[in-house]
Amino acid sequence: MQEGLLKKLEGKHTLESFMQATGLKKASALNCIAQLRKSGHLKTEGGGKQKRIYTISLKQFIEGKGMFTIINAYAKNPVFPAFQHIVHGKYDPEHALIDAILLKDFRILQQSLYIFNHIKKWTVLHKLAKKHHLEPVVGVLYDFARTAIKTKRMPDTMRNSLITKRPTKQIEIISGLRTNDIQIKRISDNWNVKLPFSLKDKEEMQ
């Protein structure tokens, strides 16, 4: 596709505005759109009952599965990715949850808790938690998530194993943030891990 045409078309278009900008008939315009999509310069939003909106860019759109795509697939309030994260290889919700914990960003952590309702391989989550020394953190987040949202049930064997890793010295998930709610504090004390969520945060999630 010629760069000049891309420059001219850069931005958002409907089929009609695309036809007007290019001077093409409907069939040719659709053909051109398909070509642009194939070359990675066009992204489609909408469809079905909604009118399709095409975004055209001089740069190619990069697509792939990553932490943000998984979190946003389940989150109540999708987060805006702070950076582009793409994984080449196996990447499941279990991996996304662990990556979200490691990122130490409050909003991302909060929205990642919805993943607990979509965990299929608890053993994978357990292994990853072990690998990153996050056993008590996963445990405390799970207990908190269960008070706020619907989650799948963690196998008792895994929970029992996680609680054995309760640290002797209290740890923080995100430094400087602590809870103001008694019930949340009780969960924190159980695991000896400071939860960064307030009562308002919990209500926001429900």
Add this chain to the structure above:
Amino acid sequence: MISKEDQNNLLQLVSRYLKKNVTCYAFGGNAMMYYGYKNATKDIDIIFETEEERNVFIDAIMQLGYKQMSMKGVYIENLCKEKHKPLMFTRGDERFDLFVSKIFQTQLSPAMKHRAQARHDYVVGEYSLIVFVLCKEDIVFLKSITQREKDFDDIRTIIEKESSFDWNIVINEAIFQSQHGDGWAILDLEETMKRLKEIVFIKKQYFDKLYGKQ
């Protein structure tokens, strides 16, 4: 030449042969491919934070049949004598330029690491290869100090395709580098900006900022 897909497949394969987790930063033409600025590149430029990580990576590519090659003919003679020159490995058309902590005189600054705008994880085998991609401003800065013609073309491509480009980041980084041992950073950047000014509009204030620090 190596395409975007080839690069992803190759790094996926490399990750299979790693004996440890490796984190690195992409900053050359390969970084531009990650952002969709171009479709193919000659070499894969990567910088590691530690010698150990580079060695793990080298072990993996050597198992794939990559052989070390000389820098001569690729970089100018002066650069071949630099302490922080890359180790170069090739197999067929593909080439890896592997740096540790510094790209010749320019260091991988904490701000550069913080500004990395993309992260690609290659997780196929037991260990993962995590590639952070430096932001567009840092790519332009690093390309502006290499003084190769194809690098200038790459800078032009980024500037022309990017509607939001922050020259302040580039200039601040040049100032930081000049204060930390890279005496040529500001001069090289100025030369590139002067050439670019003929093609795209660059505000006078950016030149003033640069001259103020010269």
